[in-house]
Amino acid sequence: MQVLKFGGTSVGSTKAIEQVCHILQHHKPAGQYAIVVSAMGGITDKLIQCGQLAGQGQEQYRVILQEIETRHLDTIRELFPITAQSSLISQLKKKLNTLESLCDGIFQVGELSKRSLDKIMSFGELISSVLVAEKLKQQGLYAGWKDSRELIVTDEYFGNARVDFPATNHQIAEYFQAAPADYIVFPGFVARSPSGETTTLGRGGSDYTAAIIAAATHAEVLDIWTDVSGMMTADPRLVSQAIPITHISYEEAMELSHFGAKVIYPPTIQPVMDKRIPIWIKNTFAPADHGTLIQDNADRSFPVTGISGIQHIALLTLEGSGMVGIPGFSKRLFDALLQERINVILITQSSSEHSITVGIHEVDMLKAKTAVDSEFSQEIQEKHIEPLIVERDMSIVAIVGDKMKNHHGTSGKLFSALGRNGVNVRAIAQGSTEKNISTVINKADIRKALNVLHEAFFETPLKQVNIFIAGVGNVGSKLLEQLHQQNTYLQNELGLQVRVIGLANSKKMLLQDNSFDLEQWREQLATGEPTDMPAFVQMIKTLNLRNSVFIDNTASKEVAAVYGEFLQHGISVVTCNKIACSSAYSDYKKLKDLGRQFNASFLFETNVGAGLPVINTLNDLIRSGDKVRSIEAVLSGSLNFVFNNFVQDASFRTVVKAAQDEGYTEPDPRIDLSGVDVMRKILILARESGAVMELDDITNHSFLPAACLDAPSVADFYEQLDVHAGHFLAIRQQADAVGKKLKFVAKYEDGKASVGLQSVAPDHPFYNLEGKDNIVLYTTHRYAAQPLIVKGAGAGADVTASGIFADIIRTAR
Structure with missing residues (x-):
């Protein structure tokens, strides 16, 4: 048989x-x-609809009945030859007449009983x-x-x-x-x-x-x-990387089916399990596929067999000091729920006996609240316990596997994976057999949680990283170009699938379910809606994708102001925008603290030195216990370019204009020449070394005359450079006379910081610094005799983009 x-x-x-x-x-x-x-x-749903409409006194049920009849008549006419149709149509009509009479009766009395609904549903x-x-x-x-x-x-x-x-x-x-x-x-x-x-x-x-x-x-x-071709490691509608389960034990299948796996109805397993009859789940439309074989002693390599979830859960918590040491509270709680035929899905109790929490289907929560508060009305009135606490909009995510009990650290891996992605666990339950670990989370997080856990336990070939980019100008476009160029390398060598999900510039923003085409992103972004940064932030949070990274390639205060929202939501932030880290110390510290608190990376390597490993090197020194004695640096690639080319017959104005035309300065060169940008950079390095410092604490020895700084426009600024050409020539000639070169130097030592133009001698590490290069000298307890030097290109879209690229990889790894 x-x-x-x-x-x-x-x-x-x-x-x-x-x-x-x-x-x-x-x-x-x-x-x-x-x-x-x-x-x-779909027929059973239509039959239920018929009964409900009839019970509500709505004649629309007759239309649904006609739809049911038409569908079955069409099937008979397509499936059978004409000679065989009349008998089947006669049988169909007879059954549907009975169904119609039943619905008519319900319509007349205006009430649908469970008994009548069962009769209606049976016709399908x-x-x-x-x-x-x-x-x-x-x-x-x-x-x-x-x-x-x-x-x-x-x-x-x-x-x-x-x-x-x-x-x-x-x-x-x-x-x-x-x-x-x-x-x-x-x-x-x-x-x-x-x-x-x-x-x-x-x-x-x-x-x-x-x-x-x-x-x-x-x-x-x-x-x-x-x-479907059998049971999957997770719901493929929510986890695109879910893989088939070829073999599974009865117990595992039962656990997964109870926790939301829709492939098999939960009570199905028990009768055949008692007789050790194998169950084979197959795909009608792909019969050659292996499917899933449910039997004893399923052999697999993974400790976790599958991950499942139940949505629309409510948590009920009964708590109070009057429960401690008093027997019978749990029995009364469950008896109250039993009287209302409310199924309990999950149970957890504090060891202090101060509270007990159960999970039920959300549709039953009002009945449960009424029943339990009624049962404990006296204790509630006497303040021995609190009224039943009800929390809705929850989901249960469960990992299931026979082999979990033989693998140490499974639960730690589960909670670590959820925590890194900002998924808060509200309740936990684990059976004594260790075949199931269930967690209650917010319903909004279920898709992310399932994907995160699937990556953690099934070692999927690719870890998905979802990125959202604000600013697609010089740096942003270079970053997208590098991501496109390195796509194959990231997948093959690092196991990373980096998806660009959202883009925004000053005019347009667009978020997609799937990654942008990195060859056509400009055309795609052009179809977006007008940029609204608060709306962009909200859409990113609503998507709630795992391993999300927000990238800021702008110099915008508005964009920098939203970092905290992302970090609190478990979304990492990578930025070359210096505003956040050089603002008030309290704001800087808050962002660092939020990153630690919510397990989200806050990385800003490109704030100083573009793609050079300036901040990471400093962080490594501090983490390893070293102490910074001083930092001396040339931190402006644009200023270094200017003074390296301010030689012989070149006028200062000509050199500055050339730097602007090459893209080494901001559109308003005064931002670079004023030294404020360098002040921000040395401030960030001082803070990263442990100093509590504000921008106003830094001394700026400006070389620009006030008339140049205060010019009403960029054009007027260039005119003032001509007016003060002699001032700049004198500075250069003074350095030339003693065989030195001009460098704009930032310094931090003994808790104080300064920036300014200096003449450096040939034996100084800064003397031969060429082009737009940066250099940083770290003098520490360990690097006391000779400073640790980081040197290289410190400006330009390519190197800045590469630094952001490297930070993205750090967030993923």
Whole structure:
């Protein structure tokens, strides 16, 4: 005996039913086949809708009934030759007339009982099973049909009836002893009480019907045919990298099905597990796929078999000092819930006995609140316990695996992965068998949590990093170019899939579900909506993607002001914008603290020295216990370019204009020449070395005359450079006279910082600094005799983009 169950999608159309017949024709004709079928896909929902509308006194139910009739009539006409149609149409009409009469009666009384709803819902399976049986006969198979209600006996708990297994097993065994056909088709989902009332086994109950028949007949195997190729390591609708589970144990399958895996109805497993009958989940539309085999001793390499989740959960917490040391509170809590037929999904209790928390379906929370507060009304009135605390909009995420108990650190890995991505765990439950660790999280985080855990436990080939970029000018466009160029390397060598999900410039912003095409990003961004930074921030938070990184390539105060929102949401921030780190010390410290508190990276290597490892080197020194004695640096590539080219007959104005034209200075060169930019950089280095310092604490020995700084426009500024040409020439000649070169130097020592133009001698490390290069000298306790030197290109879009690129990799690793 083999039992095969076909789900709603497997019999949901003419082609699907033909595929079912094709599968059955290719089964070896050895013994009998019990074939259990669901209603055609979507029909049960329409039947429920009919009953509800009729119970509400809305005549719209007649329209739904007509839709149900039309769909089945169309299927008969497409599936069968004309000579076979009249008998089937007659049977269909008879059943639908009964259904219509039932709905009319409900409409007249204006009330839908659970008993009546079970009768209404039964028609889907009763019709589809007849069509499948008749089609098998048309295909030349020795097939018959049997009403499951004549075999499966239940109580009268309508909607989710409990099976009387002794009576049911006896009737099934007796029937099959005399059943003549090779292929016997049964309607799933439906049963009957001893008084003859139609009952149902719960949504998804057709699986259960098949399991009941398989267990009663000691079948060799139970095949569950559906529209997916078996169970997956996670819901593929939420986790794109989910992989098939080829083998799984009964216990693991049961845990996963209870925690949201929709491939198999939870009660299905118990009857066949007791008889050790294998369950094989197969894909009707890809029958060659292996599917999932559920049996004893499934052999796998991963400690975690699957990850599942249940949405729309409410947490109920009963707490109070009056509970400590007093027996019976838990029993009374569960009795109150039992009286309301409320299913408890998760239980956790504090060791102090001060509180107990349970998880239930959100639809039951109001009933639960009323029942529990009523049960404990006296204790609540006497202030011994608090009124029941109800929290909604929760989800349960569970990891399941037989081998978890043999692997140390599984729970630590789970909580670490969630914590790094800002997913807050509200409650925890773990069975003593260590096959399941369940966590309650906010419903908004379930997609991210499932993906994060899947990466952590299944070592997917690629770790996904989702980035959002503000600023796509010189630096931003170079960064996108580098990401595109290095895409293959990142995947093959580092196992990273970097996806650009959001872009924004001063005019347009656009977020996408999938990564931008990095060859067409300009065209894609042009289709976006007007830039609204608060809206852009909110959309990023709402997407709530794992391993998210916000990148700021701007010099905008508005953009810098949103870093805290991202860090609090577990989104890392990478920036070349110096405003945040050189603002008030309290703001700088708050961002650093938020990054640590919410496990989000806050990286700003390119604030100083573009792509040079200036800040990371300093951080490494401090982390290893070294102490900074002094920092001396040339930190402006633009100023270094200017003074390296301010030689011989070149005028200062000409050199500054050349630096601006090359893109080495800001559009207003005074931002660079004033020394304020260098002040910000040495401030950041001083703070990173441990100093509590503000920008106003830094001394600026400006070389620019006040008239140049105060010029009303850039054009007027250049005119003032001509006016004061002699001033600049004198500075250069003074240095030339003693064989020195001009360098704009920043210095931090003994808690004080300054910036200014200096003449450096040939034996100084700054003397031969060329072009737009930067140099930093760290003198520390360990590097006392000779300073640690970091030197290289300190300006330019390419090197700045490469520094941002490196910070992105750091956030991911």
